[in-house]
Amino acid sequence: MTGAELLVRGARTLKLASVPDPATDARRLLAHALGVQTGRLTLFLPEDVSVSQTEFYDDLIARRAHREPVSHLTGKRMFYGRDFRVTKDVLDPRPETETLIEAALAQKFQRVLDLGTGSGCIVLTLVAECDGATGVGTDLSDAALTIARSNRTALGLDDRVSLETGSWFAALGNRGERFDLIVSNPPYIAADEMADLAPEVREHEPRMALTDEGDGLAAYRAIIAEAPAHLAAGGRLLVEIGPTQGAEVSAMMVAAGLAKITVFQDMDGRDRAVQGCMPRV
Secondary structure, three states: OEHHHHHHHHHHHHHHOOOOOHHHHHHHHHHHHHOOOHHHHHHHOOOEOOHHHHHHHHHHHHHHHOOOOHHHHHOEEEEOOEEEEOOOOOOOOOHHHHHHHHHHHOOOOOEEEEEOOOOOHHHHHHHHHOOOOEEEEEEOOHHHHHHHHHHHHHOOOOOOEEEEEOOHHHHHOOOOOOEEEEEEOOOOEOHHHHHHOOHHHHOOOOHHHOEOOOOOOHHHHHHHHHHHHHEEEEEEEEEEOOOOOHHHHHHHHHHOOOEEEEEEEOOOOOEEEEEEEOOOO
């Protein structure tokens, strides 16, 4: 079969399986099966596809039809202009999280801490975008940190970002370091909201990175309560939130003594991140 014929068949299969945007996914998976960039796929569509490539593509389509994320099938996801390795052990980097990146980069920083780093996409992006900056990423999952380390090496940031195992600030031990930027995309989905998630998320991403098994605010309570002890004077705490959590997270920051509270909205106009600043003495 030609690439064009395979593409039509793949898109049809995904459409029948009610996969969102089947044509786009079919193209991305065909490009992956052929080993070419998605933007160059059109050049290869008239050509015949080998039996092995056809079988590989058909397997990818079948797995996608069962709602396995495209990023898990290709092993990577683009985030803020860079490819990151992604597996079932980490959250799939999302465009909405780029709201947090933009907010963080709006002010200069030299030392950044990323709590619950997962794939490392946040801390690695921030350090890569800021000349001279260095960072630390922490995560409770050793499997997630394995992925973060591979992304760190791929981006050439081994000497600028350290990765530590542990829960939130506990991973830092007793070294007493203060940061001028602390960021986090913690689990913020309430337990009773999990059933409403798309199957790609609910069934294929790490549950501990999605929900606190409670009201979705437990991580914020823990992080915000401890953040002042780890922020330099004038330092910022910046966290991603669910679209209904802006007021509650803002109130937590005020109660913790942070100032200049700001809520940032994403590209769809939904509350997506909250920032608080450590007052200067």
